[in-house]
Each structure stands twice: as structure tokens, then as C-alpha cells.
Amino acid sequence: MKVLLITYYWPPAGGPGVQRWLNFVKYLKEFGIEPIVYIPENPTYPLEDSSLVSEIPEGITILKQPIFEPYRFANLFAKKETKTISKGIIPKKGKQSLIQRMLLYIRGNFFIPDARKFWIQPSVKYLKGYIVDNEIHTIITTGPPHSVHLIGKELKNQLPIKWVADFRDPWTTIGYHKQLKLSNRSKMMHQRMEKEVLQSADQLLVTSFTTKIEFREITKRPISVITNGYDHEVMANTPLDQNFTISHIGSLLSGRNPKQLWRVLQNLVQESTDFATFFRLQLVGAVSEDVLFSIKEAGLSDFLDLSGYVSHQDAIRIQSSSQLLLLIEIDSPETRCIIPGKIFEYMVAKRPILAIGPKGADISKLIEETNTGRFFEYHEYDQLKKQLLDYFQKFKQKELLVSTTGIEKYSRRELTRELSEVLKKTINF
Numbered sequence: 001m002k003v004l005l006i007t008y009y010w011p012p013a014g015g016p017g018v019q020r021w022l023n024f025v026k027y028l029k030e031f032g033i034e035p036i037v038y039i040p041e042n043p044t045y046p047l048e049d050s051s052l053v054s055e056i057p058e059g060i061t062i063l064k065q066p067i068f069e070p071y072r073f074a075n076l077f078a079k080k081e082t083k084t085i086s087k088g089i090i091p092k093k094g095k096q097s098l099i100q101r102m103l104l105y106i107r108g109n110f111f112i113p114d115a116r117k118f119w120i121q122p123s124v125k126y127l128k129g130y131i132v133d134n135e136i137h138t139i140i141t142t143g144p145p146h147s148v149h150l151i152g153k154e155l156k157n158q159l160p161i162k163w164v165a166d167f168r169d170p171w172t173t174i175g176y177h178k179q180l181k182l183s184n185r186s187k188m189m190h191q192r193m194e195k196e197v198l199q200s201a202d203q204l205l206v207t208s209f210t211t212k213i214e215f216r217e218i219t220k221r222p223i224s225v226i227t228n229g230y231d232h233e234v235m236a237n238t239p240l241d242q243n244f245t246i247s248h249i250g251s252l253l254s255g256r257n258p259k260q261l262w263r264v265l266q267n268l269v270q271e272s273t274d275f276a277t278f279f280r281l282q283l284v285g286a287v288s289e290d291v292l293f294s295i296k297e298a299g300l301s302d303f304l305d306l307s308g309y310v311s312h313q314d315a316i317r318i319q320s321s322s323q324l325l326l327l328i329e330i331d332s333p334e335t336r337c338i339i340p341g342k343i344f345e346y347m348v349a350k351r352p353i354l355a356i357g358p359k360g361a362d363i364s365k366l367i368e369e370t371n372t373g374r375f376f377e378y379h380e381y382d383q384l385k386k387q388l389l390d391y392f393q394k395f396k397q398k399e400l401l402v403s404t405t406g407i408e409k410y411s412r413r414e415l416t417r418e419l420s421e422v423l424k425k426t427i428n429f
Helices: 016-031 050-055 069-087 098-110 117-133 147-158 175-180 183-200 211-215 259-271 273-278 289-297 313-323 342-349 362-369 379-396 412-426
Strands: 001-007 036-042 062-067 137-145 162-167 204-208 223-225 244-249 279-286 304-308 324-328 353-355 373-377
Touching: 001 016, 001 117, 001 147, 016 036, 016 050, 016 353, 036 117, 069 117, 098 117, 117 147, 137 147, 137 211, 137 373, 137 412, 147 162, 147 175, 147 183, 162 412, 204 353, 204 412, 211 223, 211 362, 244 313, 244 379, 259 273, 259 279, 259 289, 273 379, 279 313, 313 342, 324 342, 342 353, 342 362, 353 362, 353 379, 362 373, 379 412
Parallel strands: 001 036, 001 137, 036 062, 137 162, 162 204, 204 223, 244 279, 244 324, 279 304, 324 353, 353 373
Antiparallel strands: none
């Protein structure tokens, strides 16, 4: 059974956007499905990780067509601001420069649903012929960017095919929509496009339980939750750090700024010479200036290690060697549905997870279900301090361990098996 996957992110793209379908493609053939991948020929990726190219399975057909991206022109007069915003690092309203405010307004109101919209029509024209010539009956689109779903919608309108729309993140309820300075007209256009996609696809895939509930209010199309996951084969056995290293892997945006945590750590450092001797805060990936300022204000700069973006393999090594893994989500009702892909790699690293996020967050249920750490809301100071002290004492006694339960169902191979069943059911195979 052949399926055509339409995706913007593909190696050498780095970051979480590429991991989901790179790994599904790796295992789909085991379950009787042959994936064909369609990607842009000349994309502008905000992050690149050339090591991921080696993970592309041999023998996979990969189709490419050129894409026009306005980010290239924005780079000519505002390279730093454009690169920062394309990574998702948006300064708080009062700290935005004139250029940043202008770029956000243009991005939000002139490029709907996103700046990759110019790939829609050329892709439809090219793929329509390819699908007919190669007798493909099922297509999959994955977003963001959600303009990719509009390619699927057009192909579905013109051809007798089945269409599966995969949402790695929500569309109109995603947190950064509030920062795009959308006009009322633009908001309505996003909502209309989202509704059309949700009501046109034959099958919807989402990565969280909350997103499924939200989409249920818009459509009666079948929705399956298939989370992200981890890959056994890429996990490395790495010796633990000798320090009490608390590591965060991935972008730490302005909204993900747990000031309460910084104050707790400040207090612990001031109260205990022992804690100050062993404590290290390791941030791997892009970190916003707001977060760095809060860390400096808490007097933690001397304990901070900034690694910048590293390869996926290096990120896995750091996760495995850290004493404690930090997971931060924005304190907003809109982010309750976010289950970042790294949480599953955190789990299989078998290091305790310290998570901070909004009340009712899906990650809270996941951490509790798998016994992989502790979740706290932003306001919980005393409980957070007590937990960190407990972790530190266990570290000193060389007893800082976790006993995970049920994480096997989040392996990439098992998730691909679930996906294959959904695909076969969708096309009545």
C-alpha cells in the first residue's frame, strides 16, 4: 500500500518538527505501507542538523519541488530578527523593536496561514499528475506549517483520494497566535481555513488528548491521538555527570520563563554551600533574552552552561548524562495540549523529569502515568523547593533514579504500528 507524505520539515532540518515523520517513515514498511515523501527543494530551515540525513531509510522515494519563501527577502534587511522569529523566539510586547513588530504584523496578516503559502499551488499542480500516474490513493499532510494542509485539501477536492491530516501542534489555539498581531479579518481567515481542513480530511491525527477534544467541537471526522515517541536504537549509555546537573533541551522561549524555579534555585544556592558546589543549570538550544535576564537577576549566571543548538545525537547524550531533566511549558490554557516530543526521549533516558506548566496540562497526566518525574504549576514554590531538595539528597546518596512504567507503548515502532492500523482502516485496506 503506497501513501504520499507531504511535509515541509525533513533532514537536514533540525528541531522537533522533523522527528515525528522521519521515524514513522523509518518503520512503515514493516507494516505493509510504502511511504513516498514530498518535500521542498530549497527550504529555509531555522535549524539544521545534518546528522539526521543518515537516518533517512534507504530506498525511500523522495520528491522535491522548489518553494518561494519570503523569509529570504526579510533576511536582507533584518537577518537577526527574522532568524529569531522563525525559531519561535518572540520577545514580550514591551521589548519588541520596531522591526520585530513590523515583521510580526506582516507575518500574521499578509501570509495566511503562514509564510510557506506560496508552495501550495505549485505543489498541487505537480502532485496531481504524480498521484494519477503512480496510482496513489492516500495522502498525508503534516503541519505546522499548516499551509501544507491546504495542499491536501486542494488535492482532495480534485482527485478521488483519501486524505489524512496530521497536526503536530494545534492551529488557531496555538500560543504564538496571540503574538502575531492578527487583525479580526486575519483571525477569521485562520478559523475558516482550519474548519475547512478539519471537515474535509478523511482522518485526523493529533499528538495530544486536549487537541482532540478541541477539534471535536469543530468536526465529526474521525480523530486519532498518536503521540510523539522515542527510538530505542538511538539511545546511548552515557555516564552520569558528577555535578547535580539540571538540563533543559530545546528552545526556551520568553513565555517559558519559570521565574519561580529560578527563585527556588537562588534560595537553595544561598542556603546551602553543598548545593552551590554541585549545582549546574544546563540549557541546550535557543534561549530568549528574557529568560537569560531572569536567570541573571536570580544570581544564577555563574551556575549556567549555555550549549546552543546541538545535533540530535548530542542532545540524547546530554539527556542521558544529566541528573535531572527540565520540561517547561507556557503558563496558559492554550498550552495544556502541548506534549513536546522531547518528553518521550526524556522518559527513555531514565532520568527524573521536573516539569512546570499550566493547570490541567496533558504532560502532567503523562508523567504521572509513566512514573517518570514530577509536575508543578508555576505558583508552587514550597512544593517545588521540597522536591528539588529531595532530588539533591538522593543525588548525594547516588540514589537519584526513576522506575518507569509503561513507556514501551511510546516507542517509535509501536506508534508506527498504531499509525498503520489507522491508515489501513481509513482506506478500508
